[in-house]
Amino acid sequence: MLVLLRKTFLGVVLSGLVAVAVLAAPVQAADQEQDTQPAAYATLADILENEQARNKLIQDLREMAAKQGESGAVGAPQAASPEKLSLPRRMAHIVSGFAATIGTRFETIAGNLKGIFATAPGDKAPFDYKALGQAALNLGLVILTVIAAFFLFRRLAHPFFARLSAWSRQGSGKSALLRLTGIVALAAGGDVLVVGLAYVTGNLVATFAVGESGALSTQVALFLNAFLLIELLKAGIRMLFASRYDGLRLLPLAAEHAAYWNRFLARLAGFVGYGMLFVVPLTAQNMSNAAGQGVGLLIMLAAFIYATTIVLQNRVAVRDGFSARAEKFSMGTSQVLLRIAARIWHLLAITYLVVVLLVTLIRPSDALPFVMLATLKSLIFIGAGVLVSGIVAQFLGKRVTLSPELRRKLPLLETRLNAYVPIVFKVVRTIIILVVGLFILDAWGLFDFSGWYTSVAGRNLIGTGANVAVILLFALGVWIALASLIEHRLNPDTGTGAPTARAKTLLSLFRNAVAITITTITAMILLAEIGINIGPLIAGAGVLGLAIGFGAQKLVQDIITGVFIQVENAMNTGDVVTAGGITGVAERLSIRSVGLRDLSGTYHIVPFSSVDTVSNFMRDFAFHVGEYGIAYREDIDEAVTHLRAAFDELAADPEYADALLEPLEVSGVTALADSSVNIRVRIKTTPGMQWGVGRAYNRLVKRHFDAAGIEIPFPHTTIYFGENKDGSAPAANLRMVQDALEQEAQDTAPGEAKNENAK
Structure with a gap:
């Protein structure tokens, strides 16, 4: 509680100190006005009473008016129009204007402070110490009452916030973000209620216990209004960086990091808020507008230096946080954006601070409230965009997982959905970014979103975009439904069982035709929706198709x-x-x-x-047709018997039994060939099995013929030596292999004997 008390007092101490000094300004300003006004009135009266002086004054005024009409300013040289100046000269004018403005503000501040605290010898006291003390006491009493009431109500609400934090941390799954958002919104409502109760308490004390009953002093009203606005802003900051309650923090930060940024933003909001909403108006009211603007300038300079220092100190830490966050995203776009933000976030923050400071210097009276309101709106829009994007990511950013039963029936549906859903998520995220960007531009006055939306062009664009989205989603849904239905029919585990080959072919062709048709119709509808006349396009496509048909007759014939x-x-x-x-x-x-x-x-x-x-070869049934040759000496009926026996053995084989549709068909002797008698048989099989059945049957026929001694003839050769005219055959000088071997042995034996005798 002491830490919170110190943070709150940091914003109001300045207001109390400056208010004490400001309360004296009306007395001194009144004394100065009483000293200078009689002399000025007397001088003007003397001029008007003297006729010569009066005529001289009138003549001088007419000459000054004529010079002003010629030159645009009394005694000023003719200056070039700002539009005609070059860019360097305009930049020089702006810089010199800034310097002159800052110098004037500091001179005004110094003069006002000097006039407040410096008095000449013999002068009367510049202010009433008793009235000053009473005003300071009343203001201090209201400040202490409001702060004490605020922390008392926060203390009483602590169990409520702690219980909400515990409930929030119990959520998991896709509903975790929605649960967190709802609980944080409920906690924010409680926070706003605490601020409202403290504000009402301060009003009651200021109205009935301080000053005149039933009325508020200006100083007290300024403080109470500043307290209400600033504490509401701090409540919004606590929604993002709740340092004491981990379950009530929207941003995914560690507790120590959240406490650091919550403390920094609370200090900055308190210092700037109480300074600009309490001290500056009080100074401008009791001293002068220039004094108030000077005090505001000092406050903004101090806030700029403080904020810039914090940004530079945390440049590396925040960059590492963005980089680590980018690694957790599977979307390439999100990773790129986060990596870019990691590199330039400090430059963007410093640029924003510089812009706010420059706006304060240029238009201090009305620009700063506009900047604060625009900043608050921008933060709200960005937070809402991040929240909506996070909720969408909970449902569309993750991989779609179907039930095992649905995956069994439609095995490709999960893959198809995981191909389309990320695309839809990217489109939705892009739309969210565009909408948030338009709202931010509208908040800063760079784009009139409401005016554009109510215009004809805006309504047409939004209506067209909505219609295009609906058309695309409808076409995508029709394609997924039809593709899933075809897939269901093709799946042998579902539907009516395994589809036939014809069904597979026709369904595959139908799926391709559906894809082409849906794509073509959707493209035509989208073109018509965005305002393109598709009549000439269709006519041109028809003429082009006719030309292609003549030039590609072969392709048309193929189709x-x-x-x-x-x-x-x-x-x-x-x-x-x-x-x-x-x-x-x-x-x-x-x-x-x-x-x-x-x-x-x-x-x-x-x-x-x-x-x-x-x-x-695969229609209804097939035949294995085989012709088997036997020698002329073999019995044909016996051979047929063994052919049937081979078929019976084949029919008993479980591998081929289901493929045989009818008994063996023996066609009989088909040819008396040169070396064989050919017998033809035919086996009726299921389509596609004729080749396997034929190979198995040939094997069995060979085995049965071999076992029965039935010769399967091979080609025979008859050698003819011719004959003489008298019919006698010439001698055939033939030698058998065995005789040749014996003769060779006899020829070699005497030679071996001679060699042995020689030895």
Whole structure:
């Protein structure tokens, strides 16, 4: 409590000291006026009574009026218009005007202070000490009463604030910010009530216990009004930097940092507020306007030096805080803005302080209240913008998470929402920044927001922007709904089960068509909404389309053929087809072409205009057709029996049992070939299984024929040596391999014996 008492007295001590000196000014000013007025009146009377002097005065006045009409000022040379001066000369005039203004203010202050405290020997006392003491006592009594009542009510309200702080810290999740905002608003209401009760107490004491009953003195009224405004401003500061209650602080600051900035702003508000709202008016009323302006200048200079010093001392600390805050944001725009603010925040603060000081120097009578009100409005608008942005961030700034059941039914919906929601959040945040900027410009008189809003252009712009937002949101909602419905139909775990290949193809094409249609219609509606006549655009698009149609007949043929291929269900994704002379799996189907992957893995894009015939191997059912040759010496019926046995074994295999649709079909002998008798069989299978079934059946046929000793012939060669004219065959000089080996052994044996005898 002592700390709060010291902070409050810091703002009012100056008012008490200066008020004591100011109360003496009317007495001295009255004495000076009594000394100078009789001499001036007597001189004027003498001039008017003397006819010659009167005529001379009239002539001089007429000459001065004529000179003023010619030159614009009596005795002043013709000066160039400010609009015609160059920029350096205008800057020089402004600087010299500032210097002259400051010099005049200081001279006035010095003269007034000298006149108050300096008296000539033999003069009467400049003021009544008894009246001064009584006025100072009454004012001091009111000040002490108001301050004591304020701290008493704050002490009584402490449990209320502490309980609100505890409630605020219990919130979590997306409702935490809303909960904090509501509780802080409730605490601010209690703070305002405390200030109001202290203000009413001071009024009651000043009205019924001090001075005449039922009336307020000027000094007391000035202090009470200043107290009310300043303490309300401090209540607003406490909403942001509540140092004693962690749960009632809007800004995310540590307790020691919040206490530091709350103490700085409270001191600055008390010093400037009580000085400008209490001391300066009191000085201007009892001394002169120049004296009041001089005191105000001194107060603003002191406040400027103090505030600038604090800003420079905390330049690095605040910069680090902004940088650390930027790292917590996932949005690139927010990070960039916070990093820029970290680098230039002190420059902006000092620039604002300089502007306030210069405005005080130029127009001290009416500019300072305007600056204070504009500053208060700007802070309110910025705080409201930050609050709304924070609330929006609670709902749109985080990743959307769906329930497991919804993710199972619509696996792509969560990804789609997380792609669109951040964009919507950025747009909303941009709109908030623009609106806050317009309100701030309006508060400083740089932009008439209310006038612009009520104008035709403003209403049209806002209405158009709202309509555009609604159209975009509606189009986005329609696209998400249709895409989710298509995704639901394509999902084998939901809907009516696994979709057919035709359904997959048509739904995929329908999704692309829906995207193109929604985009085109939305673009047309938006262009019409913003005032662009789309009639010529549609006509031009039609002419352009006709020209493109003539120039791109191949493309048109591709599209038309592709439409009929899809309508006739000639192929679907996953089918094995032959199109354009290429056989492969159809991996991708568009309205213009088909992508085929052949057996070697090569991917082919076949335009539909080059497709004359589509051979689809995946429709309804398929056949494995096999021809098996046996030797001429084998029994055909026995071979057929073993072919059926191989099929029965294949049908018993669980891997292929479901793929066989009918029993083995034996067509019979199809050819008596050069080396074999060919028997044809046909196996009916599910589409796509004919190749696997054929390979498995060939394996079993080979095994059964081998087990039964049935020969699968290979090519035979007959050697013909010819014959003589008489029909006899010529001798064939043939040697068997075994005979050749024996002869070679006999030839080598005598040579080895001779070598042995020689040894």
